[in-house]
Amino acid sequence: MGVSERKQRQHEELRNQIIECSREIVEEEGWANLSIRKIADAIEYSVPVIYKHFENKEAITAYFVQEGFQNLLNEVLAHIDSNASIEDRFQQLGMGYYHFAEKFPKHYEVMFGLGIPTCESARNVESINQLSGIFRSMIKELSHKNPNKEIDQCLKYRTLWSLLHGVVAFELLALPGVNPVCSAKALEDVVDGYVKSILF
């Protein structure tokens, strides 16, 4: 037959077109200007067709949240050299995180935007759990280097992510009065302080 296969292929192709057109719109006009009608226009289909592929608009943004966390995971993994010292690996982790945000700022926006209902869609994303695992194991390893100090690893896990997010969010916010110091430098500084806070 092959006919139903072709149909399914075409169905998936259309889904991809929705995704790619959405990506372009967001890239050029930002999340606020992404609309179902614009997508429909871009894929040259009528509006209701989109609802055959995505339950609603939020499901489209949720896709990008998912994709974003996958990219974040890949970027972090790509930056970590498992032969390096644990201290260096923390810097590498930071740089991976930073480079992700630099490469995919729109993804970062929708992943971590405050007040946007996409926070919900971050739940049940497998990549987060993997990232979480990397973070925690590195913290554990670093903690072992300083057996004298009682270290709350749960707390440290949270602060690590806070630090990373803080630096990156500031870069994206471009708050007034803040000189354009290189964010990578700021992140290096912050991670350095973080590592020291565990070691000393």
Added chain:
Amino acid sequence: MGVSERKQRQHEELRNQIIECSREIVEEEGWANLSIRKIADAIEYSVPVIYKHFENKEAITAYFVQEGFQNLLNEVLAHIDSNASIEDRFQQLGMGYYHFAEKFPKHYEVMFGLGIPTCESARNVESINQLSGIFRSMIKELSHKNPNKEIDQCLKYRTLWSLLHGVVAFELLALPGVNPVCSAKALEDVVDGYVKSILF
């Protein structure tokens, strides 16, 4: 006459009503559900009346950004005991920042929300400059305690704000997989590391 005075008073009263009704709506339904028509309904006037008091909807949110930074400044000032040591004052600053976000989460959202066009409206807010001044002078003072180390104060200013924002943003995002460690504790931890990164 006093008649034009009364008119102006009534005009200002209506403006206040717009603000207070907006505050209530945002408190109960969030920023996404704040609409001109809902405000008009609440103040029991027709829609165009609102445009006599605010140029557009963004001007309303801009008002809250302004108010937010004023509150943030007040909260920070209230927490800092000028007789305390510089190390303690950094902790106090952090706590002031944190308590502001705790008391006014909706303000924090609109002040620092990513991707929301209100970032623009943060420019030209006088309170930011005052806050900025406090941050910088404290960094300067702490740096003097360690004359051996060459400290990039511009960088430290940026990282300080990143740290504060990072912790608070995480609290508000309530990201999955992150145990509900007390944010105040996380902030204390972070500020401690920050101070040490300057002193040692």
Added chain:
DNA sequence: TACTTTTGCTAACACTGTTAACTAATTAAG
């Protein structure tokens, strides 16, 4: 009293997300 200004309204325009109802094309069954 007549004129002018202010005040506030209705109604519209151009958008938004979402869905019900319909048509046309395609597929499967008799």
Added chain:
DNA sequence: CTTAATTAGTTAACAGTGTTAGCAAAAGTA
């Protein structure tokens, strides 16, 4: 091969959004 069933895709509507033009009524001024 024709008929029935399914699917694909459409139009048109509903309810909501921000914003504004045009008008009526009220209030203030001469």
